[in-house]
Amino acid sequence: DQQVKQNSPSLSVQEGRISILNCDYTNSMFDYFLWYKKYPAEGPTFLISISSIKDKNEDGRFTVFLNKSAKHLSLHIVPSQPGDSAVYFCAAKSGANNLFFGTGTRLTVIP
Amino acid sequence: GAVVSQHPSRVICKSGTSVKIECRSLDFQATTMFWYRQFPKQSLMLMATSNEGSKATYEQGVEKDKFLINHASLTLSTLTVTSAHPEDSSFYICSARSGGVDEQFFGPGTRLTVL
Numbered sequence A: 001d002q003q004v005k006q007n008s009p010s011l012s013v014q015e016g017r018i019s020i021l022n023c024d025y026t027n028s029m030f031d032y033f034l035w036y037k038k039y040p041a042e043g044p045t046f047l048i049s050i051s052s053i054k055d056k057n058e059d060g061r062f063t064v065f066l067n068k069s070a071k072h073l074s075l076h077i078v079p080s081q082p083g084d085s086a087v088y089f090c091a092a093k094s095g096a097n098n099l100f101f102g103t104g105t106r107l108t109v110i111p
Numbered sequence B: 001g002a003v004v005s006q007h008p009s010r011v012i013c014k015s016g017t018s019v020k021i022e023c024r025s026l027d028f029q030a031t032t033m034f035w036y037r038q039f040p041k042q043s044l045m046l047m048a049t050s051n052e053g054s055k056a057t058y059e060q061g062v063e064k065d066k067f068l069i070n071h072a073s074l075t076l077s078t079l080t081v082t083s084a085h086p087e088d089s090s091f092y093i094c095s096a097r098s099g100g101v102d103e104q105f106f107g108p109g110t111r112l113t114v115l
Helices: none
Strands: A010-014 A019-025 A032-038 A045-051 A056-059 A062-067 A072-077 A086-093 A105-110 B004-007 B010-013 B019-025 B032-038 B045-051 B067-073 B076-081 B090-097 B110-114
Touching: A010 A019, A019 A032, A019 A086, A019 A105, A032 A062, A045 A056, A045 A062, A045 A072, A072 A086, B004 B090, B010 B019, B019 B032, B019 B090, B019 B110, B032 B067, B032 B076, B045 B067, B076 B090
Parallel strands: A010 A105, B010 B110
Antiparallel strands: A019 A072, A032 A045, A032 A086, A056 A062, A062 A072, A086 A105, B004 B019, B019 B076, B032 B045, B032 B090, B067 B076, B090 B110
16 A cells, blocks of 8 residues: 555656656655655665645755645755756655655656 | 665575675664665565664564564664565665654665575
8 A cells, every 4th residue: 555656757857947756645644744865776865854734845956845635745856957866755754653655756857 | 964884785695595684873873773675666665663672663564584673782783584585585775763863864775686
């Protein structure tokens, strides 16, 4: 039972443009959401997070939007850079419980 | 950020043998360590959670007698895949969390191939 879903396995974006990665979840008890970035042969690294009491969190070029009514969150990267090319995982948790991960979206930023 | 290492990064073994994977937190004390498994094109699935000095808590469907987890110190957890079979071939990733900190720090993963 996949509680966190990333329906786009891949995304290609031109350098300088905006990258939008999407994530949907089914468990309404989730109250904390995270985005991780993963390069080949490396473990995921934390990128940005958002609590369910907010609908937006921004950190430099990265912004995460949360739409609780739609059970949807998105990660915006602007402007996109070639170094952003990686696999992005969204994850969710409720309270102190464990993380549930999506299947990842491979982002390719074309120079 | 905090650094978590895993060893080995790749291992190939014969069916029926046991394989041990180490997970170390290099610059912080990890009160809790997590073990995940990722099959191709699938998400990271939590296998078990271990707290230093106590028995691991396994997720539903994960055989505790097959996947032995030891968290003997605040910087080291090991996962032993016993009597490995080809269907155990996967990418195993550990993560570590320090007490009072919500964030998990992930290791680089171990690619296990069972022939």
